[in-house]
Amino acid sequence: MTITLNGKMQELAGEPSLNDIVQQFSPQSRRVIAELNGEIVRDPRWDEIRIREGDILELVSFVGGG
Amino acid sequence: MQIPSPTTNIRPDEPLCIGGKTFTSRFFLGTGKFKNKQDLADSIRACRTELVTVALRRIDLERHEENILEYIPPDVTLLTNTSGARTAQEAVRIARLAEASGCGKWVKIEVINDSKYLLPDNQETIKATEILAADGFTVLPYVTPDLYVARALVKAGAATVMPLGSLIGSNQGLKTAELIRVLIDEIDVPIVVDAGIGRPSQAAEAMEMGADAVLVNTAVATAGHPAPLAEAFALAVRAGRQAYLSGLPRKKSDADASSPLTGFLYE
Known part of the structure; x- marks a missing residue:
């Protein structure tokens, strides 16, 4: 299955949950914010959200800035 | 190092209040x-700031980055900027992600639309301020200093106005001083001078x-030793504030002798 993750095509195996994807790409205890197909998904729902073919997922986090 | 408290407090300072929060430090x-990140943590501690700005970016899928929030004490207010936004809508989107x-x-x-000068788009900033303030955000808009823009921002619900002193990252100081002075005189929300302040004396000047x-x-982040400079900035801000509260006399165009002009020895 292919999705667009942070602007890049990404191949994924199986039917991962949103939480699986976050853990895969940001395993540390970073504060990650997820936007799936233009909608913000808050973390209590990450387990129940299944990622589907063609989904557009943005994972963002805090960095230094002025 | 501590600046001693003034023996005669002519006009006692009030804590800075923004969006219902009170700040003792004005830096x-x-x-x-x-x-x-350790330099950052040391700088925050050295200057005792109570508010820091952060940005939001896509996480790097190739490598795991450090969590900047671990280096910021939990009692420090986080102000997320909307850097990367080119329109009001993009700024609103970033603000909502940060809130989430x-x-x-x-x-x-x-x-910001301009990649050479990085000057803020005041009109888009007003639009974004209107949307986010109505949505309950505490909005601190970064703009070029302009009285009409500042008035529109206040009307839109801005908690402060943040005029630039000079171009971002330029260390040029208060090139826009006279325009900022107009905002200080005319605008009722706090004026936070942002961008371009390259040395403590310039920070003191803004506060004066x-x-x-x-x-x-x-200026702090790129210094040879960031933490001591952060402290120097905090001291300069306090010095400038105290000078302002002391009723600092304005500049004059003529000389005005400091010593008496009568009673010379040869008279």
Whole structure:
């Protein structure tokens, strides 16, 4: 299955949950914010959200800035 | 090092109040461009700032990055900027993403279209301020100093106005001083001078003029020793504030002798 993750095509195996994807790409205890197909998904729902073919997922986090 | 308290407090200072929060320190620190996160943590501690700015970016899928929030004490207010936004809509989107992190509803609106001068788009900033303030955000908009823009921002619900002193990261100081002075005189929300402040003397100058706070990033982050400079900025901000509260006399165009002009020895 292919999705667009942070602007890049990404191949994924199986039917991962949103939480699986976050853990895969940001395993540390970073504060990650997820936007799936233009909608913000808050973390209590990450387990129940299944990622589907063609989904557009943005994972963002805090960095230094002025 | 501590500046001693004045023996005669002519006009007692009031704490700075923004969006219902009270700040004892009038020095805000940006967290970008630090060589390492420990320098950032040391700088925050050295200057005792109570508000820092952060940005939001896509996580790097190739490598795991450090969590900047671990280096910021939990009692420091996080102000997420909307850097990267080119329109009001993009700024609103970034603000909502930041809010979804659970880090609060404080946002510095920064809408920039020009990659050479990085000057803010005041009109888009007003639009974003209107939308986010109506949505309950505490909005601190970053703009070029302009009286009509500042008035529109206040009308739109801005918690402060943050005029630039000079171009971002330029260390040029208060090139816009006279325009900022107009805002200080005419605008009722706190004026936080942001961008371009390159040295403590420039921060002191902004405070002497009556600015309510200053925000510095590049000068501290790119210094040889960031933490001592952060402290120097905080001291300068306190010095400038105290000078302002002391009723600092304005500049004159003529000389005015400091010593008596009568009673000379040869008279």
